[in-house]
Amino acid sequence: MDSVLLRQYVTEETIASDPWTDDALLYQPYEAEQILLAENASCLSVKAYLKMCNLPFGVKSAANAEFMSPGGRMTKLPFVKVGAFVVAEFEPIVNLVESKGVSLSKWLDEDQKSDMRAYISLVEKIFTCAEIYISFADDEVLRQVTYPRNGCVYPWPLNVFENIKKRRNMLRQLNVYGWGNMTLDDVVQKVAKCCETLVEKLGNEEYFYGNRPTELDAVTFGHLFTILTTNLPNNVLAEKVREYKSLVRFCQNIDKKYFNPQKST
Amino acid sequence: MGGKESKEVLRQPEAPARSSRRTRRELDLSVCPARVDQIHVSGLDRTRDDYVRRVAQGLFKAHTFQDVLIECNKARNHLIDLGIYKDIHVLIDVSRGPDATPNGYDVTFSGTEFPRLLGSVGTEVGQNEGSFTVELATPNIWGRGERLSLQGSYSNSKTSDVMLKLSKPFFHRELGDYKPEIALGLFRHATLMPVSAYKTSNVGLLGEFTFLLPFSIAHSLQYEMAFREVSTLGKQSPFFVREHCGPRMASLLRYVVSHDQRDSNVFPTRGFYVKLTNEYSGLGGNISYMMTNIHTEISATLFAGISAQLTSRVGYLQSVNKNNPEPPIGSLYTLGGPLTLRGFKFGGVGPHTDGYAMGAHSYWATGIHLWAPLPFNRYLGRFSNNFKTHLFYNFGNCNSFSSDKMRSAAGLGLAIRLAERARIEFNYCFPLLKQAGDRTHPGFQFGIGYEFL
Known part of the structure; x- marks a missing residue:
């Protein structure tokens, strides 16, 4: 048994240290019809991160992307396929990229690095939970947006079944993170607090750590930009985030620079 | 009396x-x-x-x-x-x-x-697996043979089955000689496929109408609506399996015709058996295919208690609606193993990726057997009738109906009858023809089941 594990470990390490291949693919649900708020945010974070690293990747939409994923802690999405490697969610993908010798935060010192990791997990947790909360615990959003989108890839009556299953799983996940008994006001409060911390961290700089982007910039951009640009029947989150002008400016900068380069020139 | x-x-x-x-x-x-x-x-x-x-x-x-x-x-x-x-x-x-x-x-x-409530606990032999079964039934609920039963089984290969079924015979009507019976069931069926590193769970509804036509041809017309979910068996599952993952819905019609003339289910010495299964999936749902399976067995007595048997099986699955994705891996065929092409590992015939079977869209396979009773049979008493020896030659192919790139194996072995339901085979196999990627199993092979090739 030991030797099997060891062999698996060795092969994984060798594959992992191979350079990034050009045929890397990022899998996500269909963006226009299917993807949900939290999934969209995490997909955008990873895309921003890969663009900041200047790594080539293709985007592939698959209706069953969530089920193809090897799994993760929050949304299980997106996942990337690089050579024989399949890795899901922001932090594991960052680790994979770093094992290939590419890193956005090489120039930070150790203190800053651990500081950044703490920010990343804070931002990911607070925003993902808030996005899941508004999608599944707010009745209006649930009926008008989440259910039709989540169920659109399934024929009736499977869509009803899958919607109920998905909602149950998501509410359970909120319970795990201690968000089960919160009201919408509590959630908005949490988001506001997180935004305040970020505003403080950002100051008047272009990025959180001066003039070069880091993983924290990618993950913050992914979540904030998605919240800002997604139109929901209940727009409290977007309204709250919009109050923080420097964060809105931060998002616009990254969007211009990495997603619409022709506009910035 | x-x-x-x-x-x-x-x-x-x-x-x-x-x-x-x-x-x-x-x-x-x-x-x-x-x-x-x-x-x-x-x-x-x-x-x-x-x-x-x-x-x-x-x-x-x-x-x-x-x-x-x-x-x-x-x-x-x-x-x-x-x-x-x-x-x-x-x-x-x-x-x-x-x-x-x-x-x-x-x-x-x-x-x-019958009493109001019947219960039974037992073991059953499935295809290459043994399972533990529990059944609870209330026969004759409303006085005309209606029966509600709840069945559960769990096998050593981690297959589990639960079925709640309500059946109603119409044997008392004018057409009673044709044994018409309708049944409605809810089922949940979960299977593990280690050879392809996936597991499936099927939850659904089954409506069935069975009847017997002259010449004892049994018909069964079924409608099934099922949620079929394929999921991986962990991180090692290859990418082609991941592409099949996720829940999908099948809404299908199935028509099964069978005719059994054999003198025994397990050790037939004469007669023939044909079973034809047709399935059309695509009445709603997003799994669409057309499938045909034929299984035949012909036995003839030769001399001195020796009998010859020719078995064959053909399966063909075709996608019918191009708008839907390909049929999921759980609907595809696997070939090889002690019940089909002996001398190969279970699912060991056909295309493989990273050592995992990818499943086939069609296959054909046949078996030629010479069965003989144990030597000195007459001195050993009736118990020895539960044993037979055989020489066999199996050949077949998948994803092709030609004999190019055919697989074959020959061997000899001992078979044991378990009641009139199932048989156990111990065979010594020599794989003769194999193709690149096939996983063979030369030497001793053990098989248990109720339908063999």
Whole structure:
């Protein structure tokens, strides 16, 4: 048994240290019809991160992307396929990229690095939970947006079944993170607090750590930009985030620079 | 018991007619006139009267005593088929009373009805697996043979099955001879496929209509609506399996025809068996395919207890609607293993990626067997009839109906019969033809199941 594990470990390490291949693919649900708020945010974070690293990747939409994923802690999405490697969610993908010798935060010192990791997990947790909360615990959003989108890839009556299953799983996940008994006001409060911390961290700089982007910039951009640009029947989150002008400016900068380069020139 | 009673009754009309000859001789029952005056069906508590009425149909037409005996036996089988009696006895007596005719008889069926609730626990043999089963049933709910049953089974290969089924026979109607029966069921079926590193879970609804047509051809028309979910068996699952993952819905019609003429299910020595399954999936849902499977078995007795058997199986699956994605991996065929192409690992024939079977869209396979009883069989007693030896040659192919790139294996082995249900085989196999990527299993191979090639 030991030797099997060891062999698996060795092969994984060798594959992992191979350079990034050009045929890397990022899998996500269909963006226009299917993807949900939290999934969209995490997909955008990873895309921003890969663009900041200047790594080539293709985007592939698959209706069953969530089920193809090897799994993760929050949304299980997106996942990337690089050579024989399949890795899901922001932090594991960052680790994979770093094992290939590419890193956005090489120039930070150790203190800053651990500081950044703490920010990343804070931002990911607070925003993902808030996005899941508004999608599944707010009745209006649930009926008008989440259910039709989540169920659109399934024929009736499977869509009803899958919607109920998905909602149950998501509410359970909120319970795990201690968000089960919160009201919408509590959630908005949490988001506001997180935004305040970020505003403080950002100051008047272009990025959180001066003039070069880091993983924290990618993950913050992914979540904030998605919240800002997604139109929901209940727009409290977007309204709250919009109050923080420097964060809105931060998002616009990254969007211009990495997603619409022709506009910035 | 019925036979003993009838002899006593018989002597009385016979004795005065042929009193001159007192020598013992055999009776020819077919010339004894007889007529059934009355039929009593006793022991009916919950059962409705009209449900057993057809029992009278044949008996009242009997003209000789032989007819009466034959019809009694038929009627008894009919009553057993109705699924209301736990046990049943037949009593034939001369009819008495003012309405009695000269050659009249009374026939009485007496039995005990099933209790309200039946339960059973047991083990069962599946295809290359053994399983533990539990069943709870309430027979004859509303008095006309309706049966509600809940069945669960769990096998050593981690396959689990739960089924809640309500069935209703229509054996008492005019078309009762064709054994029409309808059933409605809810099921949950989960399977693990380590050779392809996936597991499936099927949850659904099944409606079934079965009937028998002349020449004992059994038909079954089924509608199934199922949520089928494929998921990975962990991180090692290859990418082609991941592409199949996720829930999908099948809405399908299935038509099964079978005809069984064999003298035994497990060790047939003559007769043939054909089973044809047609499936059309795509009435709603997002799994669409058309599938045909044929299984045939022909056996013939040669000499000295030796018999020859030719078995074959063909399967073909075709996508029908291009708008839907390809059929999921759980619907595809796997070939190879001790029940199909011996000498290969289970699922070991066909395309593989990273060592995992990808499944095939079509296959054909045949087996030629020479069966012989154990040597010195006659000195070993009846128990040795449960053993047979065989020489076999299996060949087949998948994703192609030609014999190019064919796979084949030969060998010899010992087979053991488990009741009249299943058999165990110990074979020594020599894979003869194999293709790149196939996983062979030369040497000893063990198989257990109820349908072999």
